[in-house]
Amino acid sequence: MAQYVFAVDLGGTTVKLGLFDSEGNVLDKWEIVTRKENNGEKILPDIAKSIQDKAAEKSIAKEDILGVGIGVPGPVDSKGTIYKAANLGWDVFNVSETLGDLTGLPVKTGNDANVAALGEMWKGGGKGFNSIVAVTLGTGVGGGVIIEGKLVAGSTGAGGEIGHIHVEDNEKISCGCGKKGCLEQYASATGIARLANERLAQDDMPSVLRDADKIDAKAVFDAVKDGDRLAVEVAEIFGMYLGKGLAAVAAVVNPEAFVIGGGVSKAGDVLFEYIEKNYLKYAFHGTRNAKFCLATLGNDAGIYGAAKLILE
Amino acid sequence: MAQYVFAVDLGGTTVKLGLFDSEGNVLDKWEIVTRKENNGEKILPDIAKSIQDKAAEKSIAKEDILGVGIGVPGPVDSKGTIYKAANLGWDVFNVSETLGDLTGLPVKTGNDANVAALGEMWKGGGKGFNSIVAVTLGTGVGGGVIIEGKLVAGSTGAGGEIGHIHVEDNEKISCGCGKKGCLEQYASATGIARLANERLAQDDMPSVLRDADKIDAKAVFDAVKDGDRLAVEVAEIFGMYLGKGLAAVAAVVNPEAFVIGGGVSKAGDVLFEYIEKNYLKYAFHGTRNAKFCLATLGNDAGIYGAAKLILE
Numbered sequence: 001m002a003q004y005v006f007a008v009d010l011g012g013t014t015v016k017l018g019l020f021d022s023e024g025n026v027l028d029k030w031e032i033v034t035r036k037e038n039n040g041e042k043i044l045p046d047i048a049k050s051i052q053d054k055a056a057e058k059s060i061a062k063e064d065i066l067g068v069g070i071g072v073p074g075p076v077d078s079k080g081t082i083y084k085a086a087n088l089g090w091d092v093f094n095v096s097e098t099l100g101d102l103t104g105l106p107v108k109t110g111n112d113a114n115v116a117a118l119g120e121m122w123k124g125g126g127k128g129f130n131s132i133v134a135v136t137l138g139t140g141v142g143g144g145v146i147i148e149g150k151l152v153a154g155s156t157g158a159g160g161e162i163g164h165i166h167v168e169d170n171e172k173i174s175c176g177c178g179k180k181g182c183l184e185q186y187a188s189a190t191g192i193a194r195l196a197n198e199r200l201a202q203d204d205m206p207s208v209l210r211d212a213d214k215i216d217a218k219a220v221f222d223a224v225k226d227g228d229r230l231a232v233e234v235a236e237i238f239g240m241y242l243g244k245g246l247a248a249v250a251a252v253v254n255p256e257a258f259v260i261g262g263g264v265s266k267a268g269d270v271l272f273e274y275i276e277k278n279y280l281k282y283a284f285h286g287t288r289n290a291k292f293c294l295a296t297l298g299n300d301a302g303i304y305g306a307a308k309l310i311l312e
Numbered sequence: 313m314a315q316y317v318f319a320v321d322l323g324g325t326t327v328k329l330g331l332f333d334s335e336g337n338v339l340d341k342w343e344i345v346t347r348k349e350n351n352g353e354k355i356l357p358d359i360a361k362s363i364q365d366k367a368a369e370k371s372i373a374k375e376d377i378l379g380v381g382i383g384v385p386g387p388v389d390s391k392g393t394i395y396k397a398a399n400l401g402w403d404v405f406n407v408s409e410t411l412g413d414l415t416g417l418p419v420k421t422g423n424d425a426n427v428a429a430l431g432e433m434w435k436g437g438g439k440g441f442n443s444i445v446a447v448t449l450g451t452g453v454g455g456g457v458i459i460e461g462k463l464v465a466g467s468t469g470a471g472g473e474i475g476h477i478h479v480e481d482n483e484k485i486s487c488g489c490g491k492k493g494c495l496e497q498y499a500s501a502t503g504i505a506r507l508a509n510e511r512l513a514q515d516d517m518p519s520v521l522r523d524a525d526k527i528d529a530k531a532v533f534d535a536v537k538d539g540d541r542l543a544v545e546v547a548e549i550f551g552m553y554l555g556k557g558l559a560a561v562a563a564v565v566n567p568e569a570f571v572i573g574g575g576v577s578k579a580g581d582v583l584f585e586y587i588e589k590n591y592l593k594y595a596f597h598g599t600r601n602a603k604f605c606l607a608t609l610g611n612d613a614g615i616y617g618a619a620k621l622i623l624e
Contacts, residue, residue: 154566158598254466286470
């Protein structure tokens with residue numbers, strides 16, 4: 001008898017959904033709009049309806065559905081309670097219970113970055129490992145910690161918030177979180193652009209970045225690949241902060257591998273030169289064996305991870 | 313039918329053993345000498361014999377023994393493989409398998425600091441919590457990370473090595489691990505003594521510490537309790553480093569509580585004034601709710617935790 005899992009990746013604009021078989025193969029993928037009006041009260045009913053419609057369309061009986069996994073954009077503890085999701089207008093409530101009541105199905109909920117990490121370990125860049133830390137270098141720096149196949153959600157859903165590890169004592173500018181000197185201020189796409197602009201302003205060293213339309217992480221790492229000296233200096237600073245932060249992470253959970261994703265990771269293997277060398281500079285000897293790999297699932301990591309919440 | 317667990321806390325000088333019932337009550341405690349000659353080849357046979365003798369003495373049948381839990385002084389992964397224990401003369405091998413063969417009983421093995429953490433959560437300062445980080449402030453700074461009741465051993469046994477989180481960029485002196493600026497260099501008993509000596513040498517500020525027979529962590533915190541201004545400054549520096557380090561830990565695993573043990577913790581609640589305030593200065597807002605408590609089991613934490621390895 002075939003069995004199925006529904007996977008949901010809830011974003012601020014769209015909800016990605018996936019239908020999986022019990023082997024973890026994607027049978028279908030689709031999207032619906034995230035309706036945020038009235039504090040997002042329609043979001044979970046919309047998702048429940050979309051799941052029921054799909055089950056009807058595919059003639060899948062309720063008893064053949066193992067459950068629904070969902071990743072949501074906010075801190076979620078291991079019981080499925082979300083501690084506010086400002087982006088959706090949501091306050092504190094139990095997502096697993098609410099969506100469970102709406103669908104009549106078992107539901108498991110995780111934070112979106114954590115769930116994507118689980119996806120990457122299952123079917124992506126972290127495949128073959130059992131304990132990884134996924135590092136998302138995007139607008140901010142996110143993380144997902146997986147130990148022996150299980151997500152570390154954190155007691156109040158803040159597990160894997162590695163972008164807010166303090167790595168610089170002399171920072172003058174505040175991070176979005178209100179603190180000063182967070183990893184995110186240097187290793188995110190935004191942080192890299194800032195490091196580049198600061199370096200450019202420092203003196204007149206020639207650099208292709210001076211003629212770039214836009215100073216962003218892509219421009220910096222393209223310049224690094226072309227051997228641009230100033231861009232290489234920026235990459236070194238980025239690598240120093242990220243290496244320092246990941247060494248701290250390793251001293252806590254000693255993962256087998258770090259899986260690097262997010263927009264910045266599109267730069268590819270060139271990143272590792274700067275991250276690994278600096279990681280080794282700060283890492284405790286017992287954690288030096290950690291591997292570094294690139295995330296490979298892109299925007300699908302969320303639904304893979306959500307399916308895995310049920311199939312684990 | 314009564315069931316039993318044997319618990320072993322293997323140290324460099326003595327082996328502490330305990331006999332527990334399946335409810336976690338200690339029925340007996342005893343010690344044997346750790347015989348380290350010939351690369352510690354006698355240690356596990358000695359332990360096996362001591363367990364068998366005790367079972368015979370108490371007329372406990374083999375089928376009524378649930379298993380043997382053991383904490384060992386070195387990095388151990390979740391499968392029971394130890395990655396060298398220089399202190400015992402041991403190289404890499406699987407402790408659980410070896411002691412299992414010797415006793416004919418199921419064996420679970422953990423790193424001693426990690427196992428003590430498990431003990432503290434089960435029956436000590438961390439009782440009632442499910443996810444804690446135990447922090448041992450002794451000669452060095454050790455740690456044990458427990459997430460939802462399970463130890464995070466680490467992929468090569470280096471989980472919880474929080475004493476080697478980098479917290480100071482400007483350190484000139486090397487840590488025992490070879491790096492510079494590790495948390496252990498400031499927050500251990502040794503580190504506190506050093507901070508005090510450095511502060512005393514800095515100027516002529518009066519302090520009771522100038523007349524102390526010995527400048528150690530106890531003398532510093534005794535002076536703090538008496539309102540000694542210089543000692544308070546030292547405590548602030550200690551708290552700043554420890555707060556910074558624990559904030560990094562919290563950004564990774566977001567525990568419910570930190571349980572502070574080791575020799576330095578004998579100073580008592582006065583420590584929290586300096587740790588908590590500084591923790592809040594560096595902690596990501598989603599992790600600010602962490603509780604701070606004192607370890608309470610002292611030298612018995614190891615056997616409690618070892619018993620819990622089997623009873624979990």
